[in-house]
Amino acid sequence: MRLVLASSSPRRLELLGRIGVVPDAVIPADIDETPRPGERPPIYAARVAAEKAAAVPAAGALVLAADTVVAAGRRILPKTDDETEARRTLELLSGRRHRVLSAITLIDAEGRAHHRLSTSIVTFKRFGADELDSYLASGEWRGKAGAYAIQGRAEALIRTISGSFSGIMGLPLYETRTLLRAAGYDLG
Ligand SMILES: Cc1cn([C@H]2C[C@H](O)[C@@H](COP(=O)(O)OP(=O)(O)OP(=O)(O)O)O2)c(=O)[nH]c1=O
Secondary structure, three states: OOEEEOOOOHHHHHHHHHOOOOOOEEOOOOOOOOOOOOOOHHHHHHHHHHHHHHOOOOOOOEEEEEEEEEEEOOEEOOEOOOHHHHHHHHHHHOOOEEEEEEEEEEEOOOOOEEEEEEEEEEEEOOOOHHHHHHHHHHOOOOOOEOOOOOOOHHHHHEEEEEOOHHHHHOOOHHHHHHHHHHOOOOOO
16 A cells, blocks of 8 residues: 655654655655644644645555644744744743644545544743753754754753654654554555
């Protein structure tokens, strides 16, 4: 059975590889990721994952897409390439708990869409000015939801996580495996 990963994220490809899954094709979905006014973070993540999966044409193949959102209360924090915005985001996350929502959609061979949502809680230490500066200098925050990447230096700034490491990183592997199996994909 053919599997298409509808993602431009190297993290998602890497995470799939960890469970022995190599997609037959990787086709990034080009969709508008602007949140709707007042849209709640879990609703937004689920909608965007579904839209990414639907945007990739793959008749008869399975299509997997995901969306990861860092949320402070009802606020969706940005995925940015701008250092000032990254600093502001990290200042907001400093010393407090936040949620990471990773939604996945799998379109099965019959064209039906299946959805799962993984929710994690992450608590960062309170950052000193030097810690913030050196994290920003690392550049690891670029293009990552919430301006950090748990799979890099940020892991050493995190006091606790509750939930799914792979979900925080971008593709919750438990939910992914569950949906792939249910769709008849052979995971070996
Ligand atoms: C919170 C967090 C996010 N991220 C990344 C995963 C995603 O690539 C990105 C969230 O943005 P997404 O919009 O979910 O994904 P993307 O635009 O990078 O890729 P695509 O839509 O094509 O699939 O943030 C990490 O790598 N580590 C983390 O700890």
